[in-house]
Ligand SMILES: Nc1ncnc2c1ncn2[C@@H]1O[C@H](COP(=O)(O)OP(=O)(O)O)[C@@H](O)[C@H]1O
Ligand SMILES: Cc1ncc(C[n+]2csc(CCOP(=O)(O)OP(=O)(O)O)c2C)c(N)n1
Ligand SMILES: [Mg+2]
Ligand SMILES: [Mg+2]
């Protein structure tokens with residue numbers, strides 16, 4: 001890409017360049033951005049990256065999808081704190097083989113998600129990388145002082161809930177990756193699964209409802225799989241979590257695709273990841289009120305288990321018996337057999 005770095009930044013970030021107002025006193029285009037938060041609010045900040053070959057391949061995601069999903073994974077982490085996403089800082093590492101036009105489309109994806117969730121890009125960094133495309137976003141948001149929803153807040157006597165179906169993204173990825181060797185045409189309704197993988201949604205409205213209603217306790221977003229995120233809550237809160245297998249919400253399209261490839265759909269639900277639904281806990285006495293509040297806002301809400309006193313861990317209740325649910329999920333430094341690749 002024989003082009004000038006500064007001209008490229010102008011081209012890719014065009015709509016955000018120099019934008020001020022609405023809490024931003026210095027926007028994109030200076031050494032750093034300057035913004036303020038409203039009285040009574042704190043800043044909530046997170047950072048997630050997407051790397052070619054690890055988070056996407058050219059054949060699984062278009063440039064626009066890459067930008068969009070990188071924003072969603074960050075917006076989802078703000079949602080999981082009960083916060084309001086506000087400002088984004090975007091770092092792109094461009095490797096040989098990626099054209100300026102493709103990078104522009106990555107920024108179009110970023111822009112689409114930003115518009116949908118009311119986020120403003122206020123800066124970033126542009127660098128060359130030797131091997132694969134890197135996209136890293138830092139997202140800044142606001143949350144009512146002292147009220148962020150933590151992973152450590154689950155208590156014995158709570159019920160466990162989910163804001164939507166899980167396993168769809170992993171099924172969509174499986175569909176995309178097995179495209180070449182598949183003998184039969186995929187069913188048209190399975191396209192929903194591909195869309196869940198490429199263009200997930202972040203549950204900001206649900207996170208805000210949980211915080212504002214005062215009914216939500218622990219909260220976490222599902223990036224590495226239901227099992228892994230439930231384990232994080234159990235360990236941070238010092239509680240035993242029991243998940244009822246038959247209550248785990250899964251799309252009908254996901255079940256039918258899993259059946260067609262001889263896969264147990266629960267494996268994708270527990271260990272797939274990238275669903276960006278929220279998993280949390282609510283005091284059992286408040287669960288009905290919370291379910292009604294979700295229904296009133298037209299938001300899905302599924303109860304799927306209990307939080308109990310006991311050794312921190314996650315158990316699966318299936319056909320009347322309980323067994324430990326392995327603490328597995330997507331892990332950057334382990335292979336599929338669970339071996340640590342770094343020794
Ligand atoms: N390289 C790092 N340097 C500093 N903090 C990190 C790093 N990687 C992760 N963290 C922090 O560790 C925590 C867990 O990160 P992660 O598992 O990626 O969360 P999530 O799955 O919600 O995105 C977060 O507080 C995150 O900010
Ligand atoms: C080509 C390809 N292979 C595998 C995956 C699956 N995958 C990659 S990263 C990941 C987990 C989420 O990423 P991570 O960086 O751990 O996000 P975080 O938990 O920090 O939000 C999953 C399920 C994918 N999306 N694309
Ligand atoms: Mg992360
Ligand atoms: Mg998270």
Ligand SMILES: [Mg+2]
Nearest residue numbers: 048073077223
């Ligand atoms: Mg994350």
